[in-house]
Amino acid sequence: MSYEDAGVTHSVFADDLAGREAAFQAKIDAGIAIEPQDWMAEGYRKMLIRQISQHAHSEIIGQLPEGGWITRAPSLERKAILLAKVQDEAGHGLYLYGAAETLGVSREQLIAELHDGKSKYSSIFNYPVLTWADVGAIGWLVDGAAIINQTSLCRCSYGPYARAMVRICKEESFHQRQGYDVMWRLCQGTEKQKAMAQEALDRWWWPCLMMFGPADADSVHSMQSMAWKIKIHSNDALRQRMVDQTVPQAEYLGLRVPDPDLRWNPARDHYDFGAIDWHEFHRVIAGEGPCNHERLATRVRAAEEGAWFREALAAYAEKQSGAECRNEVKR
Ligand code: FAQ
Numbered sequence: 001m002s003y004e005d006a007g008v009t010h011s012v013f014a015d016d017l018a019g020r021e022a023a024f025q026a027k028i029d030a031g032i033a034i035e036p037q038d039w040m041a042e043g044y045r046k047m048l049i050r051q052i053s054q055h056a057h058s059e060i061i062g063q064l065p066e067g068g069w070i071t072r073a074p075s076l077e078r079k080a081i082l083l084a085k086v087q088d089e090a091g092h093g094l095y096l097y098g099a100a101e102t103l104g105v106s107r108e109q110l111i112a113e114l115h116d117g118k119s120k121y122s123s124i125f126n127y128p129v130l131t132w133a134d135v136g137a138i139g140w141l142v143d144g145a146a147i148i149n150q151t152s153l154c155r156c157s158y159g160p161y162a163r164a165m166v167r168i169c170k171e172e173s174f175h176q177r178q179g180y181d182v183m184w185r186l187c188q189g190t191e192k193q194k195a196m197a198q199e200a201l202d203r204w205w206w207p208c209l210m211m212f213g214p215a216d217a218d219s220v221h222s223m224q225s226m227a228w229k230i231k232i233h234s235n236d237a238l239r240q241r242m243v244d245q246t247v248p249q250a251e252y253l254g255l256r257v258p259d260p261d262l263r264w265n266p267a268r269d270h271y272d273f274g275a276i277d278w279h280e281f282h283r284v285i286a287g288e289g290p291c292n293h294e295r296l297a298t299r300v301r302a303a304e305e306g307a308w309f310r311e312a313l314a315a316y317a318e319k320q321s322g323a324e325c326r327n328e329v330k331r
Contacts, residue, residue, distance in 0.1 A: 028229050033159040036102040044228050047221065048158055049103050050119075051230060053110045056096035057121035061114075061295050063089045065129045066138055074132060081178050082135065088171045095167060099160040115300050123281060124211050126289030133186055133193075133200035139179015141201075141208040141246065147172045148242050149212065157229035180249065187253045194254070201250065202258045209273075210281045212239040218278075243271045 021041050027034065034040055063086050070086065073079035097107045113119035124142055129135060147169055154165040186197040213219055213235040225231040233241075243262075250257050261274035283289065 025227075028157045033162065034157050035159045041228075043224070044230070045103050047225055047228065047230055048161065049100055049105055049110075051221075051225070052096055052100040052103075052161055053105075053113070054120050054122075056093045056100060056110065057114045057119060058125065059089050059093035059096060061121045061125045061299055062142075064295055064298055065125055065127070065291075066135055068129060069132065069135050072132070073135075078182070085139070085175050085178060088175065092164075092168045092171070095164040096161075099158075099164045102160045111303065115296070115303065117287065117296065120285060122211055123284040123289065124207050125295060126284050126292045127203070127207050128290055130203070131196050131200060133183070133196040134203065136179050136182030136186060136197065137200035137204040139175050139177075140183050140249070141179070141204050142211070143172050143175040143179060144246060145208050145211045145242050147176055148238050148245070152232040152238065155229075155232050161230075183253055183255075187255065197253070198255050201255050205258050206276065206280075207284075209239055209242065209276055210284075212236075212242065214278065214281070215276075240270055243273050247271055 020039055024034075024039060024041055024044070034044075066082060067086050070079060070082055073082050097110060100110060101107060110119065114121065124145075129138065150165050150169050150172065154162055154169060156162045156165070183197050183200075186193040213222075216222060216234045216236045219235050222231060222234055226234065247257055247262065259274045261272065263272055265272045284292070287293075
């Protein structure tokens, strides 16, 4: 018997859905975390999968730019620090894929979407790392931008994502400090070393401001995402925070921020800064940045070459769990 035959109209179900959505929104408005077993709006689930998976991909692809410098780090100490940092990024990817899996998608599916180019990762990882100073600039500026964005995500409405962020932010703080320390040491060094630090800042400044996404007026998802408290602050608000925090740090290093329009505005109590080249941003996220092809190809090759190892691990795990079940039956 159909619902209509039973005298139940569609509008009853529509009312039921509207009621559930209203209760869901009220929960979010009251600051109550949404957990995987809770009812959630389908759009909310999809928005989270999109953002968390892109975030996870960014952590994994984000290992590549600095990873290329592990063998060229200038001392044993710097090598050990960089190795630990790059490994941390892999861990962040795993926490985030784990958080996405609680929403009913598989890790294999998400990774396939990255490899097919259907899912994005952060624009910043499509720029080349030309000198050791770039490694410092990544820690200082890229991790610095990531912390500003992620500190706000620690209060996001989805429990597993918010909890992953708390852990990630603690590690990112160490990453940011090590990057600043690399820059500091270069700025205390020879004229050539200081020039290298300045060139790195010149290259990374604008792409780092682009990390926060398009201007609020052009942001497709921000309004709904903020209503659901997936995002707590807008792209422009976080970008402004990045400028305000970082300019004094650059001044302390004795470096010049590459923006002729940058100036303190006492009326706003913020720095004013110049226009971002949004054409460059859109080119990079469309796959045409300086390193997009190389980054994705490296990632796909690593997955293919490691397939035998993952298969062996899965076979071993299956054998072990079979043995455990048999032991359980014997007991
Ligand atoms: N790159 O409507 P909105 C890190 C896309 S982690 C590429 O404003 P939304 C750690 C956006 O996806 C860095 N695409 O989007 C580390 C959307 O496209 P779609 C990653 C971008 O989601 C350090 C379209 O533009 N962090 O660095 C970018 O509300 C060192 C419209 O934009 C996160 O992922 C971009 N920069 O806001 C690792 C944090 N910006 O999906 C290694 C979590 C925008 O419709 C070494 N994510 N797009 O096809 C977020 O907070 C948000 O997703 C934003 C974008 C703010 C990135």
